[in-house]
Amino acid sequence: MISHILKRAFQSVLVLFVTGLVAFAMFRFVGDPVENMLGQERTEAEVERLREQLGLNDPFLVQYWDFISGALRGDMGVSFRQGRPALEIILERLPATLELALVSALLAMTFGILFGIFTAIRRKGVMTNFILTSSLVGVSLPTFLIGIFLIYVFSVELKVLPSFGRGDVIDLGWWDTGLLTWTGIQSLILPAITLGLYQMTLIMRLVRSEMSEVLRQDYIRFARARGLPEKAINFRHAVKNTLIPVITVAGLQIGSIIAFSIITETVFQWPGVGLLFIDSIQFVDIPVMASYLMLISVMFVGINFLVDMAYLAIDPRLRESKGH
Amino acid sequence: MDMVKRAFESDLFWSFRHSPVAIISFVVAVTLILAAVFAPLLAPYNPFDPGSLNLMNGFSQPMVPNALTGDSFLMGADDQGRDVFSTILYGMRISLFVGFAAVIFALVIGIILGLTSAYAGGRVEAIIMRIADVQLTFPSILVAMLVFGIAKGFTPVHLRDQMAIWVLIVSIGLSDWVQFARVVRGAALVEKKKEYVEAAILIGRGPLGIVFRHILPNVLSPVLVIATISLALAIIAEATLSFLGVGAPPTEPSLGTLIRIGQGYLFSGEWWILFFPAMTLLMLALSVNLLGDWLRDALNPKLDD
Numbered sequence: 001m002i003s004h005i006l007k008r009a010f011q012s013v014l015v016l017f018v019t020g021l022v023a024f025a026m027f028r029f030v031g032d033p034v035e036n037m038l039g040q041e042r043t044e045a046e047v048e049r050l051r052e053q054l055g056l057n058d059p060f061l062v063q064y065w066d067f068i069s070g071a072l073r074g075d076m077g078v079s080f081r082q083g084r085p086a087l088e089i090i091l092e093r094l095p096a097t098l099e100l101a102l103v104s105a106l107l108a109m110t111f112g113i114l115f116g117i118f119t120a121i122r123r124k125g126v127m128t129n130f131i132l133t134s135s136l137v138g139v140s141l142p143t144f145l146i147g148i149f150l151i152y153v154f155s156v157e158l159k160v161l162p163s164f165g166r167g168d169v170i171d172l173g174w175w176d177t178g179l180l181t182w183t184g185i186q187s188l189i190l191p192a193i194t195l196g197l198y199q200m201t202l203i204m205r206l207v208r209s210e211m212s213e214v215l216r217q218d219y220i221r222f223a224r225a226r227g228l229p230e231k232a233i234n235f236r237h238a239v240k241n242t243l244i245p246v247i248t249v250a251g252l253q254i255g256s257i258i259a260f261s262i263i264t265e266t267v268f269q270w271p272g273v274g275l276l277f278i279d280s281i282q283f284v285d286i287p288v289m290a291s292y293l294m295l296i297s298v299m300f301v302g303i304n305f306l307v308d309m310a311y312l313a314i315d316p317r318l319r320e321s322k323g324h
Numbered sequence: 325m326d327m328v329k330r331a332f333e334s335d336l337f338w339s340f341r342h343s344p345v346a347i348i349s350f351v352v353a354v355t356l357i358l359a360a361v362f363a364p365l366l367a368p369y370n371p372f373d374p375g376s377l378n379l380m381n382g383f384s385q386p387m388v389p390n391a392l393t394g395d396s397f398l399m400g401a402d403d404q405g406r407d408v409f410s411t412i413l414y415g416m417r418i419s420l421f422v423g424f425a426a427v428i429f430a431l432v433i434g435i436i437l438g439l440t441s442a443y444a445g446g447r448v449e450a451i452i453m454r455i456a457d458v459q460l461t462f463p464s465i466l467v468a469m470l471v472f473g474i475a476k477g478f479t480p481v482h483l484r485d486q487m488a489i490w491v492l493i494v495s496i497g498l499s500d501w502v503q504f505a506r507v508v509r510g511a512a513l514v515e516k517k518k519e520y521v522e523a524a525i526l527i528g529r530g531p532l533g534i535v536f537r538h539i540l541p542n543v544l545s546p547v548l549v550i551a552t553i554s555l556a557l558a559i560i561a562e563a564t565l566s567f568l569g570v571g572a573p574p575t576e577p578s579l580g581t582l583i584r585i586g587q588g589y590l591f592s593g594e595w596w597i598l599f600f601p602a603m604t605l606l607m608l609a610l611s612v613n614l615l616g617d618w619l620r621d622a623l624n625p626k627l628d629d
Binding site for chain 1: 454455457458461463465470473476477478556560568569583587590591598602610614
C-alpha cells in the first residue's frame with residue numbers, strides 16, 4: 001500500500017513537473033520577452049542588460065528553477081493585455097467558475113445516480129428506453145449546441161431565464177458569490193445544466209452497469225430467497241455497493257468539469273476563468289495562458305491524488321492485495 | 325472480383341446488413357461527405373465570391389423569394405446575403421478536412437510511438453508511456469486549445485489566418501494520439517510474442533520490416549474502430565474550437581464558425597442562420613459516432629489494454 005501511494009505521488013509530481021516545463025517553455029520561446037518589454041527604439045546594450053537582468057543568459061535549468069520558485073511565490077508574470085499580474089486576474093475570476101462547476105457536479109451526481117438506479121432496476125420499459133436513448137444523443141451532442149438550445153427554449157421563446165452573465169453578485173471580501181441573490185441563481189441554472197449534462201450521462205451509465213453487476217451477485221439472490229422486500233434489496237444492499245466505485249469516478253470528473261466550463265462559459269458569457277483563458281488564446285496573452293495551465297494542473301493533480309487515496313481507504317480489497 | 329465477393333460474404337457485411345442503425349448512419353454520413361466533396365458543383369452560389377453577393381438579399385427567409393430582389397434561398401441567406409445552404413456545403417468541407425487530417429495525423433503519431441514502445445521496450449517505452457499518462461490527465465479539448473494558443477504565438481501575425489486550418493489540424497491531432505498509441509502498443513505486445521514474429525526474426529528480417537510488414541497489419545482492426553470514433557470526436561472538437569473563436573478563421577468558415585455567427589441572430593428571429601449549420605453538424609457527428617459504435621461491436625476487438 002505504501003508503494004502504491006508513493007507511485008501515485010511520484011506520478012503527480014511528474015505531471016506538475018511536465019506542465020511546469022510547458023508553461024516555462026511558453027514564456028521562454030513563444031515570442032521574445034525582451035521584444036515585448038522594450039519598444040522599437042532600443043540599443044544592443046539595453047537588450048543585453050535586460051537579458052542579463054531577466055536571467056535569460058543563465059543556463060536552462062537555472063532559468064527553469066527561477067521560474068518554478070517564482071510561480072510558487074505566486075509570481076506568474078504580467079498579463080500582456082491588461083498590464084496586471086496574471087495570477088491576480090485569474091484568482092479574481094475563480095469564484096465564478098468554481099461555483100458553476102460545483103453546482104453542475106451536484107446536478108450531475110444527483111440525477112446521474114437517480115437515473116442510473118432507475119434504469120438498472122427497471123431494465124425494460126418506455127421510461128428506461130427514453131432515458132437511455134436521450135443519453136446516447138446527449139453524449140454525441142457538442143456541449144455548445146446544448147447550451148444554445150437551452151438559450152433558445154428558455155431565454156428566447158419562454159423568456160424565463162437570462163441567457164448571459166452571472167446576475168447580481170455579493171462580494172464577501174475574498175469571494176464574490178452569485179448563490180445568494182435571486183438573479184444570480186436564475187443565471188446559474190442554464191449554464192449548470194449545460195455543463196453537467198455530459199457528466200450526468202457518464203455517471204448514469206456507470207451506475208447502471210455497476211448496479212446491474214451487483215444485482216447479479218449471490219448475496220442479492222440470497223436476500224431475495226430469504227424473501228426480503230424488493231425495496232430493501234435494491235436500496236439497502238445493492239445501492240450501497242454500487243456507489244463506492246461511482247463516487248470515486250465522479251470525483252475524477254470534477255477536473256473535467258472545470259476544463260469543460262471553458263465552453264459553457266463562452267456560450268453564456270459567464271465571467272469565469274474559462275472565458276478568460278479563451279480570450280488569452282485569442283490575443284496570445286502568454287502569462288495568462290501559462291497561469292491557467294499551472295492552476296488547472298495543480299487542481300487536476302490534487303483531485304486525482306485525493307480520489308485515489310479515498311478509493312484506497314474505502315475499498316478494503318485494494319488494501320489487502322497490495323499489503324502483502 | 326474475388327475481393328468484392330469476399331467482402332460481401334464477410335461477417336462484417338452480414339452484421340452491417342442486419343443493423344438498421346448502421347445502414348442509416350452510413351447513408352447519412354456518406355451523403356454528407358459526398359455533398360462536401362462536390363460542394364463546388366452542388367452549391368447554387370459561391371459564398372466566397374464577393375461578386376455574386378447582393379447585400380439586398382441579406383436575411384432572406386428560407387424558401388421565400390426576397391421582397392427586393394426576388395431571389396429565393398433553400399435555407400435562407402445570412403446578414404450579407406450569402407446563401408446559407410452554400411456556406412454549409414463549403415463549411416462542411418473544412419470541418420471534414422480538418423477532422424480527417426487530424427485523425428490521420430494522430431493515427432500516424434500513435435502508430436509509430438505505439439509500435440516503437442512495444443518493440444523497443446525498456447527506457448523508450450517508459451518515456452513514451454509516461455508522456456501519454458501525463459497528457460491523459462487533461463481533457464483532450466484543453467490540450468488542443470493550449471497547442472492552438474502556443475502555435476498561434478509562433479505564427480507571424482500576417483500569416484495567422486492562412487495558417488489557422490493547419491494549426492487546427494496539428495492541435496486536434498496532437499490532443500488525440502495517446503489513444504492510438506496505447507491501443508497499438510497493447511495489441512503489438514500480444515503479437516510480438518507469437519510464433520510468426522519469431523519466425524520472421526529467425527529468417528533474418530530487420531526490426532523495421534517485422535514491425536511494419538508483420539505486426540502492423542495484425543493490430544489494425546482496433547485502430548480502425550478508434551479512428552472512426554476519433555473522427556466524430558475530431559469533428560466535434562473542430563466545431564467547438566471554431567465556435568469558441570480559436571479555430572477556423574472567418575475567411576474560411578467551418579460549421580463551428582457558422583454556428584458562432586448564427587448565435588448572434590438567435591434573439592433577432594433569424595433562426596435559419598443558426599439552425600441549419602447546427603443540424604448539419606449534429607447529423608454529421610451523430611452518424612459517424614453511431615457508425616463507430618456499430619463497428620466496435622461488430623469487430624469486437626479488445627479495446628482495453
